[in-house]
Amino acid sequence: MRSKTSPDNAAAPRAGARLHQSDVSWITAAQVLIIILIITGMQVLNMTSGRLVMPAPADIWRQSIAMWGDGSIPLALGQTLGVLLLGFVTAAVSGVLAGIVLGGIPVLGRVFDPFVNALNATPSAAFIPLIIVWFGLYTEAKVALVWNAAFFPILISTASGVANANRDLIEMGQSFGADRRRLFWQVMVPDALPAILSGLRIGAAIAIVGTVIAELTMAQSGLGGLMITAGNRFQMDRYFAVVIVMMALGTALTAGLRWVERRFGQWRIAQAGGR
């Protein structure tokens, strides 16, 4: 029997919602244990093979504090975030709009399909020389590279979401007299929202890769620049301190987008679980 539920406690089954509380704490314990094992392993490797092969975890910790304190990490993080967000936001806006157009107008979708696929399949690093010639070595060029990397996955996901919108719902809208414009914006595009959001999440992950590649291959800057400088000088503790920040940045960005995805796509996740 179903009981009355209000939207506030809609409690869509989350990824982990089906696990019991005891399972959750067990999983957390296992994860903490793995972290301890990794740190121990690093320590052992450091003691057996020297600090070039593996810096001591305590040194990485000290360097992290030093680099956050002297402003080198905050500065680099700011530069990286600037390039990443500019590139990702332009890719998101242009990719979603282009995807809606190509998905909503099947003829256009068919015409552009091979070109979109070809460009998407080309590694974004292949465009670096061209981007350098066109945009130089600084922020504009880096943003262009990030845009180029993230644009196509977002476009493809959006276009397929719109093109594959639920036929039954479209017919329902038609039978109640919805015109094409309203069918499009009030039925097809909302129905594609989960696909759009997962495209954005994939695009964000690729945008991070693109940002670091740009920072390494163009004018060195940001976290990528800081990382390669440390690496080239064999300052492995500094190098690790930067890598940890990158790791956290990527995790935070994808987790944030996953959260948005779940919020907006809640009905869909719940629906999939309920049927």
Next chain:
Amino acid sequence: MAPLITLQGIAKSFTAARIPALEDISFDVAPGEFVSLVGPSGCGKTTLLRLINGLITPDQGEILVGGKPPAPSSRLAMVFQSARLLPWRTVAGNIEFVLALKGMPRAAAAERARAILGAVGLRDYAGAWPHELSGGMQQRVGLARALAVEPEVLLMDEPFAALDAMTRETLRLGLMQMWSDRKMAVVFVTHDIDEAILLSQRVVLLRPRPGRIDSIVTVDLPEPRWQNDPRGLPAFGTLRRELWDRIHDMAREGAALEELAGVFGGSGTKGA
């Protein structure tokens, strides 16, 4: 009474299969009349509904609704086999969606949605999401959505076929009540003979491949039927037998017997 819906010599085939789906279909529906279309699968019942709705146009013949060729509009409203609710809108939001298509201002639409939800017994669920409702409740929302536009014709495409027997019975009762209150015309597609007799004033029996009218049977049972269940009456049994005889004849005349047995097998034994 002048007919509200007129179908005259309708034919429709689908180019992909090159198989005629409907052939020479002619019948009328009077204002406020409840007509069922009954027949095995493959006889084009749903196609016929879509033609009346104006979602597709016939290859031959003429359909008039209120004297004009049909177009999806507020004169007509469809209830589908699955509720087809927009999952990103609340229950009330789904009803407001179709009212907005009609051009109703937001505040008035919200008020109407609440009123109509009250009429189908879902007042408390106005703010719920479709996925939070059971199948029967979703279907009631689908019905409420159709009623909200105050249609002259309610088109129903096997609306209770996917529900369990008890829910189906409750919703049938609700529909009968609603119909005797509002007296809109109903074109009801089903493959359940008992359901067709129970609900409708006339039953249009179709035969398959291509879909043609086999016979039109008038159901003369005392009204209102939601108050006195006609299923125990001798007249009900007679109608049942008459329709089943027609179906058996159909089978003998060469329409695919297996097809009929498959579709009608379940309902052939109950309610006698």
